[in-house]
Amino acid sequence: MAQSSSGDKEYIFTVAALVREVKETLEGRYNSIAVVGEISRIVIGQSGHAYFDLKDEHAVVSCVMFASSLRRLQFRPEEGIRVVVYGRATMYDKRGQFQLNLTDMRPEGAGALAIAFEQLKKKLMGMGYFDAARKRVLPKYPRAVGIVTSPDAAALHDMLKVSRRRAPSIDIIIYPTLVQGRTAADNIAGMLKLANERREVDVIITGRGGGSIEDLWAFNEEVVAEAIFMSDIPVVSAVGHETDVTIADFVADVRAATPSQAAELVFPDLASAAQLVLSAHKRMLISIENRIGMLRERFLRADKQQLKKIFKRRIDEAHVELDHLSTALSRGMERAIVRAREHRSMLVGKLELLNPLGVLKRGYAIASQNGTILKSVADVDRNTSVDIRLHDGTIRTTPSEKA
Structure with a gap:
């Protein structure tokens, strides 16, 4: 403390005390900040720490990023790259220099x-x-499909619309996630890992609608690429529009140009599949009938006079040969009919597996009020009875409360 010429008392700092107080003020007020600028004069020391200036047209600030943080970056900082940096403002004590850690x-x-x-x-x-060797073929008839995207995205609406048209009986499990912003990449990767841990789907679609490169950037992060690469379940990438290409597209088992196209690839057209089964059954029966008719006509066109001569000369041999042919023909027809029936049974079995009622037989139910299917507890009117449809009938009940 010292006396001024006017008699007022004034506080005189030491250099260290001033630097310390300014440092504490900076770190207390600017403990977590984001700053945008251009990298300049970058140097990476033997310790692995990065030292550089961050500048714009009006000012320059010194920056340091320690090796542990530098190793976690998804790209390599270079001279002239424009970046957003995250950290805290501080003072470098020895020089009294303002910098960002x-x-x-x-x-x-x-x-x-x-x-x-x-x-x-x-x-x-x-x-x-x-x-390409590690990429897997998508299942032709998946039991359940997982979708990793934002629950509010138009892309999800498009995929659900396609699924209802092509395969309404296939279960869909939505893994909600952010698809844009600083935490989106970790969020997407986390949901991909969760889907693999739960093992409740046969194929996963991950993606979002179109946007700028900044909007789609979460799908260019290494953490998302790693999650797709490590997935035991086949992954379809459906990011943006046809012209948008992301790192996720390169890693995924299949890349779809749009979310709607991804749904077309994943959800089979069950109505067409059922028609194919019925058409194959019909063709098989027609083929058997044509074969029998051809054999009948061939026998009727035989030369009766020639048959009489043969019967006269070699009646015994003819009888034996005819018996052999008759037996062989009978057995062959029996085998063909048995195979046809077995094939038909197999096709009918597959058709039954694709029957939407099969989902209800596995213990699921459809709840509705006034003919409208209930998709959420929030949709339930406590003053109106609820119809619960099971595979073998319908139960009508009145809700007492919402849990």
Whole structure:
């Protein structure tokens, strides 16, 4: 403490005390901030720490990112790339220099994102993530389909519309997730892992509608690529429009140009499949009838005079030969009919498996009020009876409360 010329008392800082107080003020007020700018004069030391300036047209600030954070980045920081950095403001005590200590960094703008995209694409390609040999064929008739997307997305509505038209009896399980924003990639990866842990679906669709490269960026993150690569369940990527291409598209077992096309690939047309079974059965019966008719006509066209001569010369041999032919023909027809019946039974069995009532027989039910199917507890009117349809009939009940 010192006395000023006016007699007022004033506080005199030491250099260390001033730096410490400014540092504490900065760290207390700017403990978690995001700053956008262009990387300049970047140096990565032997320790693995990155040192660089972040600048715009008006100012420059020093930045440091320690090796542990640098290793977690999804791209390699380079000179001139525009980025958004995350961290805290502080002071470097020894120089009294203002700087940012960073924990994360994301490319900003189409140019920077394009560079990051190519960097990750090259890295994953070298690791075998895109190899055609590891990609699996989608199941032709899945029992259940998982969809990893936003529950509010138009893409989900499009996929559900296709599923209702093509295969209304196939179960759908929605794994809700963010599809845009800083935490979206981790959210998507988490839902892909959850679907694999639960083992309740045969194929997974993940995606969203169209947008800018920034909007779709979650599907270009390494954490999402890793989750798709590690999935034991086949994955269909359906991100954006036909011209949009993401890292997820390269890793997935199948890439669909749009969410609607993904649904067309995954959900079989059960009505057409049933018609194919019936048509095959009809063709089989016609083939058997034609064969029998041909044999009958061939026998009737035989030369009766020639038959008489043969009967006179070799009546015994003819009888034996005729018996052999008759027996062989009879056995052959019996085998053909047995095979036809077995094949028909198999086709009918497959048709029954595709019957929407099969879902109800497995213990599921359809609840409705006034002819409207209930999809949520929120849709239930407590003053109106509820019809619950089971596979062998309908139960009418009145709700007492919502759980």
